[in-house]
Amino acid sequence: MKIDLTGQRAIITGSTAGIGYAIAKGLLTAGAEVTITGRTQDRVDSAVEALQRDAGGTVSGIAADLGTRAGCDALITARPDADILINNVGIFGPQDFFETDDETWQQFFDVNVMSAVRLSRHYAQGMKSRNQGRIQFLSSESALNIPAEMVHYGMTKSAVQSISRGLAKVLAGTGVTVNAILPGPTRSEGVVAMLEAMAKEQGKSLEEVEADFVADNRPSSIIGRLATPEEVANMAVYAASPQASATTGAALRVEGGIVDTMA
Structure with a gap:
């Protein structure tokens, strides 16, 4: 299978490192024009430089805090249209349920959920008018297997999965597909650093x-x-491709079989 996304304009939020960066690289390799986002200009500039070195193609970046309406508006103003939207930006962190205050719950909801709502609400309209487009929400196996140590995080991932399914129905018959991607624990920079520290401490x-x-x-x-x-x-690159035209409203799991169901 050869995936060709030449001429497709993609936006990947939260993409200066980790899964978002890997998706940006994959889409560039397939020929898409890519816009990445991050919270600071330095991180965005470094990631753009690295992507140009590693993948080539047309890539640019926008620095914005997408956990705010103003940040989402800034991205929309800079990039008013897109053919592929990957809602990847998110925060996570373990915290005792009884010590998780209202502000933390709201912060997780604003970053992980409302950024995706605001951006999808805008970009889906252009896709609908063209009868073509791809929207993805990065959920998690934690959406189904809610971790006791991160109830506030699991809630947000269940929410974006629900929004993904509902938006797919809203856009039925338009040629725009909407899917959720459900990773499991992944070798992100933060996780690798944590494991390296543990390995050094344990002599393993x-x-x-x-x-x-x-x-x-x-x-x-x-x-x-x-x-x-x-x-x-x-998985994200495939779901963004023409070959995935019959895949919509789906929860596409890349979690190594952690969730013990076949559905």
Whole structure:
């Protein structure tokens, strides 16, 4: 299968590192014109430079806080139209339920949910008028397997999965597809740094510590390891392609079999 996205304009939010960066690289490699976003200009500039080196193609970046209406408006003003929207920006972090205050709940909702709502509400209208487009929401296996240590995070990922399914129905018959991508634990920069510190402390290899981490925290994993950002990105690139025209309203799982259901 050869995926050709030449001429397609893609926006990937929260894409200066990790899964978002890998998706941007994958879309560039397939020929799309890519806009990435990040919170600071320095991070955006560094990521654009790295993508140009690693993938080539046409890539630019916008610095904006997408957890705010003003940040979303700034992105929309700079890039008023898109053919592919990947709602990837998000925050996470473990916290005791009884110590998670209202402000934290609101922050997670604003960044993880409302950024995707605001951007999808805008870009979907142009896609609908052209009868063509792709919208994706980065959810998580935590949407289905709510972690006790991150109830506030799991809630946001369940929410974006629901929005994805509903928006797919709103856009029925238009040629615009809407899907949710559900990664599991992934080798992001932060996770790798944490595991490296654990390996040094325990006198073990990184591979041993990773296997222990998965066994202790996600014992139902079938692959028994973390996914790579590239593995998650492969699903996102496929879902953005013409070949995925009959895939919509779906929860596309890239979580290594952690969720113990076949549906």
